[in-house]
Amino acid sequence: MAAYIIIAIIAYAIGSINFSVIISKKIAGFDVRERGSGNAGSTNMLRSVGKKAAAITLLCDILKGIVAILIAVIAGWIFKDADKALLVQIAGILVIVGHTFPIFFEFKGGKGVATSLGVLLITNWQIGLICLVFALVLMLLTRMVSVGSVGAAILFPVLTLFIHSNYLVSDGSGYFVYSIILAVIVAFNHRENIQRILNGTENKISFKKS
16 A cells, blocks of 8 residues: 555656746746646647747656656565556556646646656557557647647547557556546546637647748
8 A cells, every 4th residue: 555655646746846837937937827828738838938948848748757657667666565557557647637736836737738648658658659649630630739639538548448568567458447537637627628629719729930
């Protein structure tokens, strides 16, 4: 039990390190949550601060997910009796929860997409890449980041039903419930975007050079 609690706390703490807030204050002199959509994520960083800041934020948020899972794997080696797959799943869920509700930043964070991508890529690189490509295609077709993000989140549970190889830990047979939880978190975080999509008022990104 101790291993699961420790990993939950560590993963949540890692997720709570909100790089968009830190970077926006450092580079632009303001909290990104005070501008644009008010979201502490890469898309709002792109619109409110710039491409360089957004790219750095995206990379750091992806790495948060990867680091949390790797720590869970190490914990599995240390705590021999612990369920290694469960440790990974706890880390994956809590690092995204931490990103969404960061204890270090008034519990107001991002939507967890980049961190979820990091979690997916390290948990199962095959599923992670498929979801990434699927998200990018949807974004290109609709010019809406939210559509790609939610679409990839929904695809994740579907893929776990058919792909049982290339998992970092175990054969993947126990990952369906975990994938549903992650999909629900991402979809919940995009509830306002989903409403705007239905209303036809969702913001679109431009691929033209400014």
